[in-house]
Amino acid sequence: MSPLPSPEIFKAYDIRGLYPEQIDGEVAERIGGAFVRVLAGLEGKPVDELRVGLGRDMRLSAPELAGRYLEGMLAAGAHVVDAGQVGSEMLYFLVGSRKLDGGIMCTASHNPKAYTGAKLVREGALALSGDTGIQDIRRTIEAEDVSANGGPSTAGVGRAQPARGTVEELDIYGDFEAAALSFVDPETITAGAERGLKVVVDGGNGMAGPMVGPLLDRLGVEPVETYWTPDGSFPDHEPNPLLPENRRFIIDKVTETGADVGIAWDGDADRCFFIDDSGAFVDGDFLTALLAESLLRKSPGEAILYDVRASRAVADTVRAAGGTPYVNRVGHAFFKTRMRKEGSLFGGEVSGHYYFRDFFCADSGTIPALLVLEMLAREGKRLSELLAPYRRRYFISGEINSEVADPAAKMAEIEERYSDARQERLDGISIDYEDWHFNVRPSNTEPLLRLCLESLVSGEDMERRRDEVLELIRS
DSSP, X not given: OOOOOOGGGBOSSSEEXXXXXXXXXXXXXXXXXXHHHHHHHHHTOOGGGOEEEEEEOSOTTHHHHHHHHHHHHHHHTOEEEEEEXXXXXXXXXXXXXXXXSEEEEEOOTTSOTTEEEEEXXXXXXXXXXXXXXXXXXXXXXXXXXXXXTSSOOSSOTTOOXXXXXXXXXXXXXXXXXXXXXXXXXXXXXXXXXXXXXXXXXXXXXXXXXXXXXXXXXXXXXXXXXESOSOOTTOSSXXXXXXXXXGSHHXXXXXXXXXXXXXXXXXXXXXXXXXXXXXXXXXOHHXXXXXXXXXXXXXXXXXXXEEETTOOHHHHHHHHHTTOEEEEEOSSHHHHXXXXXXXXXXXXXXXXXXXXXXXXXXXXXXXXXXXXXXXXXXXXXXXXXXXHHHHHHHOEEOOOEEEEOSOHHHHHHHHHHHTTTSEEEOSSSEEEEOSSEEEEEEEOSSSSEEEEEEEESSOHHHHHHHHHHHHHHHHO
């Protein structure tokens, strides 16, 4: 019998760990079996009635581990629809469009090549989280270990072993491409490409190349391609564009080629990040505001979600465009659940996660890229021009992490120090004054506090306020 998986791999939003030290084939198989048994409980169905999806990214370990997730699910009795090598959002699309009961995406997202993991969803592509599902999988594996007296049960505690499940392979690329294109007017983008719209793309040797590349071809966009071929050894740079060192190349390429925009994706390509024509990184709050305005133009009066860290630019833009802004907790499980509750058209996080109601409330790295290309083609402007009004009015710090010995005590200090401000406890603590505000959130996994601050006065005022709050946090 293999040892129990380390509890550390069961995270707040997914399963993640080193391969093969923390997650190997045996662990993957046990996770696959436990996943469908937990899913059966969540969906209120017998395991042998479950239909679940499976996808994998380009990591070197993915073929082996996806095969072992598959074996675990089949042994537990589920019917598995295997989409093969896809981006994470394509697995979400598979589950949502085929009305499956859930799915596993074998991926470690933006992490370095030594990592592997799984993103897990239930019916409707709603993500499992540490609160709902992921820790249940851990507990199921542990209970089966006890029940088996030396070997894990493939059937679960107190049940007869079900008949082995079945598997079908399905190519969903064509259906996914049609769904993504429905969010834009393809003719507008094609006309922009004919007028010379120039784009640099950086796939980070991840899944963006095969997922987004064919769409750009269909639209007549001929991008300058960098790191566009999937390669799980990541020979060029890690697939995490949030780290400045990983976007240095695309910034240089945008300025060198005189491109209108640069677009970079993370490893499993469910997040994309933008570089404007001047070579400046586009903050997620400002991109959320631009996307919200564009979507509200087509569907006015809708609800839009944004996270507690965001610039006031988002709410101001949404209201000006006739929409209703709602602030939300950070995290994709919280966003997807709230979007269903509010019927929100769109949700955006500072971290580059963008969610679409008409895409099963799932996050996508393809749809924002298409929307930005449509916006640039329609407006006939470069991205820096569209961003200029935000950059002149809203001065943001970005997220700054500080290690602290007692995060709870420090949060209480902040609450007392800024007691004259309007305060919210939706996620961490938010302090709001008329012309500046900030949010401080504790990390889920580390002794860190995360600060995001904004001034509506000037960049100098933002830096002064930022340093003041950091001194309090770090003292």
